[in-house]
Amino acid sequence: MEVLDLSVLLAILVALVAYVSKGKLWAAEGNDGSASSYRASGFETNDLVETMKKTGKKAIVFYGSQTGTAEDYALKFAKEFQSKFKISTMTADLADVSFENLQNIRDEIPDFKLAAFFMATYGEGEPTDNAVEFFDYLDNECEELPDLKYVCFGLGNSTYEFYNAIGKKTVEKLNSKGATLIGQLGLGDDGKGSMDEDYMEWKDSLFDLIKDQLHLEEQAVEYEPSIAVVENDELTTSSPSVSLGEPNSHYFNPKTEDEVKLLETGPFDHTHPYLAPIQNTRELFNSETRHCIHAEFDLSNTNLKYSTGDHVAIWPSNSNEKVEKFLAILGLTGKKDKVIDLKSLDPTTHLPFPTPTTYDTVLRHYLEISGPVSRQFVKSVSQFCPDKETEEKIPALANDKEVFHKSVTEKYLNIADCLELLSSGAIWNTIPFSFIIESIAKLQPRYYSISSSSSMEKQTIHVTAVVEQEKPKTSDHYVTGVATNLLLDIKKHQNKETTKLIDNFDLEGPRGKFHYKLPIHIRRSTFKLPSNPATPIILVGPGTGAAPFRGFLREKIKQVENGANIGEILFFFGCRKSTEDFIYKEEWVEYAKKLDNKFKMITAFSRETEKKVYVQDKLLENGAKVIELLDKGAFFYVCGDAANMARGVQLALVKAYQEQKKVPEDIATTMGKQLRVNNRYQEDVW
Ligand code: FAD
Incomplete structure (x- = not known):
């Protein structure tokens, strides 16, 4: 057997062992207050009805989520539904x-009330990974669902062609099985940045319908914690069992x-990342105010693998600045390192x-505290006002979309800024910390198109990230992104620079492990x-749409080095100034x-000429060459800004x-669509 075959076989074997044993190898060890109780509670079985019967649940909120957003909305919906109608409700990952x-849920649980589906659309109108089997079930085994009453909220992006395709598909499939949709399918649009408002509008009108159609009594909404947060006097940040921000x-x-x-050795996935050393970082822009970081992650001590084009x-x-401000407005600065148990x-x-963990850790490593505030959050926090x-x-702000937009959204306030504005600086030590944990989205990983080639650099991943930093006209402060400013800070320290940054981070990380x-x-x-x-x-x-193409070109060079006869490459790149x-x-x-002579680069610099020139202008200018290559079977790739x-x-x-081709627009459109159908038009856009 050749070396290559053997390594492929080995990789398959490792993957198989990892897959089969994954549950056990990474298994949590019970909710015993020890730090290993991550995801410790939850289902003992994947039998939905048995779980519901055992726990007395009468409604269920499913989510098909890739990055955690659909899951967050599902949790919010479940909490409000339960609180409003006093119906015990659970959430469930569709993969769990x-x-x-589902077919005979009303026979098994006669007072079952409602199923809700929060369904994100991913990529080119595809279901999220955790929803694939659900559609498989609907397509194959599922017979009729005449007793099922449900609601559905889709999460999508209107700048994509298949906008909210999965929300629509869920409704189409469930209805075709005889299930009854209450109200309308909700359509959340990330493309317009209106997800929160879309959700609130859908939900507010829906609750009245649900009340009528399910004959429910509405109660005053009161916060009912699902998690208890208890301070632990026995443990400190030096105790080995305390989580300080490790995944x-x-x-x-x-x-x-x-x-x-x-x-x-892994397996590594969205719950178990690899702690990767950053070998090298450098600046790619030549500007005082704007930054783009090239960072190289070392894989030489792991068997984590990627292939060119992956994310x-x-x-x-x-x-530090965001965490400190948040601790201060909650009145937790003095207790930031206090150990807390979550149950x-x-x-x-x-x-x-x-768990156990600390207040500082929760805000630094686990919650999305830096982004915009939703009107829903302000509404629900109003029950804990300090004075x-x-x-x-609050009502003037939280009940009026326009006022909220002007006073909060347009000013780019984050949660801590907003709380400070609402209370004129008074401390919100009235908010239970469990409410903070349950109401704020989990800090999510950020995705980057890998800019290296797995053939050229097998043990290194390159990332090309533009730093999110701007001072909008309507805001009095710099608005910054989390991951890219962290990379900027790492670059500063790694290269021993002395520049002052807006955001500074704890680069040593928990127990000094993130150095x-x-x-x-x-x-x-x-x-x-x-x-x-x-x-x-x-x-x-x-x-930064050039990122994966840098990887592609490096791959092509490797192909040439290996003696391959490569096809022509036409690369359209654009930026502000050369x-x-x-x-x-x-x-x-x-x-x-x-x-x-196989590679040709065509550039568009938007701020060098009176009339702005973009890649699409250059594409049209070079239309003859583009169509000639497409006629020869070329693949067409687009990467970067989706909007x-x-x-x-x-x-x-x-x-x-x-x-x-001298054809009318509809024929030309069909020609473009055909490329997609044949997988010759590929997009990696965000
Ligand atoms: P975030 O913290 O996520 O913030 C997002 C935006 O919100 C920023 O502009 C930030 O300034 C703004 N913001 C912060 N606070 C507020 C507030 N209070 N109110 C309103 N707005 C606020 N990016 C690249 O640079 N290179 C790539 O190769 C690349 N590839 C990608 C591939 C995929 C598949 C995807 C999905 C995305 C890709 N991205 C890429 C985008 C990348 O994932 C991040 O979204 C981006 O780097 C910003 O991350 P961040 O953590 O710095 O910003």
Whole structure:
């Protein structure tokens, strides 16, 4: 057997062992107050009806979630529904339950009330990974669901062609089985940034319908904790069992040799990242105010693998400034390192992170405290106002979409800023910490298109990240992103720079373990080069949209080095100025040399001419060459901004077909669509 075959076989074997044993190897060890009780509570079985019977649940909220957003909305909905109608409600990951009993749920649980579905659309109109089997069930085994009354909220992005396809598909499939949709399908639109408002509008009108159709009594909504937070006087931050921000307990309290080994060998996924050393970081922009970071993650001590075109997820933490402000407004500064135990008060509620832990850890590592505030949050926090004046101020803000937009959203306030504004600086030590944990989304990993090639650099992942930092006209402060400012801070320290940053981070991390390291995991992507190296490719990637194409070009160089006859490569790149944000400027020249006469780069600099020029303009200008390559079987790739660029490129291509083939718009549109159908038009947009 060849070496290659053997390594492939070995990889399959490792993956298989990992898959089969995953549950056991990474298994949590019970909700015993030890730090290993991550996700300790929850279902004892995946039998939905048995779980509901045992726990007395009468309603269930399912979620199909990829990045955690649908899950967060599902949890919010379940909590409000339960509180409003006093109906015991559970949430369930669609991947955690078997559905056979859905058909006869009313026979098994006669007073079953409602099923709710929170369904995110992912990629090109696909279900999230955890919802695949659910659709498989609906398509195959599921017979009729005449007794099922349900509501459905879809989470999508209107800048994508298949907007909310999965929410729509859920309703279509369930209705075709005889289930009854109450109200309308809710359509949350991330593209317009209106997800929160879309959800509130849908939910507020729906609750009245639910009340009527299910004959329910409405109660005053009161916060009922699902998690108890108890201060622990026996443990300190030096106690080995206390979580200080590690992704889970195995990272600080491994019990066996095997568990220690698993930190290097994996399997790694969205619950178990690899703590990857950052070998090298550098600045790619030539600007005083804007930054773009190139960072290299070392995989040489792990068997974590990627392939060119995949995405890497980086697990960030919040900045010192944001954490300190949040602790201060909650009156927790003096107690920031106090150890707290979390206990689930409901057997179907998962603890969202390891326990015991500390207040500082929760805010730094586990909650999304830096982003915008929702009107829903302000409404629900009003029950914990620190004084009468604050209480009186809130309704005007929380009940009026426009006022809220002007006073909070447009000013780019985060939760701590907003609480400070509402109370005029008075401390909110009236908010139970369990409410904070339950109401604020979990801090999510950020995805990046890998900019290296798995053939050229097998043991290194390159990331190209533009730093999110701006001072909008309507705001009095800089608005910053979490992960990219963390990378900026790492770059500063690694390169011994002395610049002052807006956001500064605890780079040592829990127990000093994060010194120039960050937790990462890989997400497989379908954004791949054609299998035949001779197939021509057209790449459109302005800004950091160039990231995966750097990987593609490095892959192509490797193909040339291996003696392959490669096809033509046409690369459209755009940025503001050739002297400012032309990333990897020198590298592209090197690539052109190595790829002989097969590589051509066409640039668009939007701020160098009176009329702004973008990649889509250049695409049209070079329409003859583009269509010639497509006629020769070229694959067309687009990466970068989903809101404007991707749509602009799509339209430019249709126009190029129209002009070059002399066909009307509808035929040109069909030609463009056919490329997608044949998987020759691929997008990696965000
Ligand atoms: P976040 O903390 O997520 O903030 C997001 C935005 O909200 C920022 O602009 C921030 O300034 C703003 N914000 C912060 N606070 C507030 C507030 N209070 N009110 C309103 N707005 C606020 N990016 C790249 O640079 N390169 C890539 O190769 C790349 N590839 C990607 C691939 C995929 C598949 C996906 C999904 C995304 C990709 N991205 C890429 C985007 C990347 O994942 C991040 O979204 C981006 O880097 C911002 O992350 P952040 O943590 O710095 O910002």
